Amino acid sequence: MLEIIKSRRSIRKFKEEKLPKEIIVEILKAGLLAPTSKNKKPVEFVVVEDKETIVKLKECKNKGGDGLTTAACAIVVACDCDKSDVWVEDSSIAASYMQLQIEELGLGSVWIQMRKRFNDNGDAENQVRNILNIPDCYGIVCILAIGYKNDDMRPYDENDIDVSKVHYEKY
Ligand SMILES: Cc1cc2nc3c(=O)[nH]c(=O)nc-3n(C[C@H](O)[C@H](O)[C@H](O)COP(=O)(O)O)c2cc1C
Known part of the structure; x- marks a missing residue:
């Protein structure tokens, strides 16, 4: 597991190749099996492969959405706020969980933040909901941009681990 965690880096450039359906399902399984508070399982996913829609999602915020430009697939992480206070x-x-599974499958991803992000038309989450017909009571923390890596990012190694952040017994 630590090797997967070390090799996962944010990938923002992807090859043209589409992802096989089975691969997308494997990624979703990781998200669907993730722990949730009180085991309420309030998180849902919208899988988008249509390029025009992916570009519309990228435009929901002013900057930081570039990873979506070449993504073969975007998974929108939506959560029913009425079901979960967390x-x-x-x-x-x-x-x-999905990002680690994506790495394990040899693919790349980047987290595109949507909550608390804006463009000139306002709130990014609202715009994502409108584009995808997601009900108003769902929050959108992020969209994962996913695809075959076309970006050479150095994996982390032991030197990247800052043990000074860890405190034992007391701060
Ligand atoms: C909460 C959160 C929000 C992020 N938002 C964005 C984003 O909007 N766009 C983007 O390209 N990367 C985004 N990232 C990716 C970070 O920039 C990236 O994880 C960080 O620079 C460390 O690089 P690494 O993922 O390669 O380890 C986000 C990551 C997190 C955890």
Whole structure:
């Protein structure tokens, strides 16, 4: 597991190749099996492969969406805020699980933040909901941009691990 965690880097350039359906299903399984508060399982996913729609999603915020430009697939992480008072945590854990599964499958991904992000038309989450017909009571923490890597990112190694962040017994 630590090797997967070390090799995962944010990938923002992808090859043209589409992802096989089975691969997308494997990624989703990781998100669907992620732990959630009180086991409420409030997180849902919208899989988008249509290029025009992916570009529309990228444009929901002013900057930081470039990873979506060449993505073969975008997975929108949506969570029913009425079902969970900790929907941000539930969504984030599901997205992180999927990012590790994506790495394990030899693919790349980047987290594109949507919550608390804006463009000139306003709130990014609102625009994502409108584009994809997601109900208003769903929060959108992020969209994962996914595809075959076309970016050479150095994997992390032991030197990247800052052990000074860890405190034992007391801070
Ligand atoms: C909460 C969160 C929000 C992020 N938002 C974006 C984003 O909007 N666009 C982007 O390209 N990367 C985004 N990232 C990716 C980070 O920039 C990246 O994880 C960080 O620079 C460390 O690089 P690494 O993922 O290669 O380890 C986000 C990551 C997290 C955890």
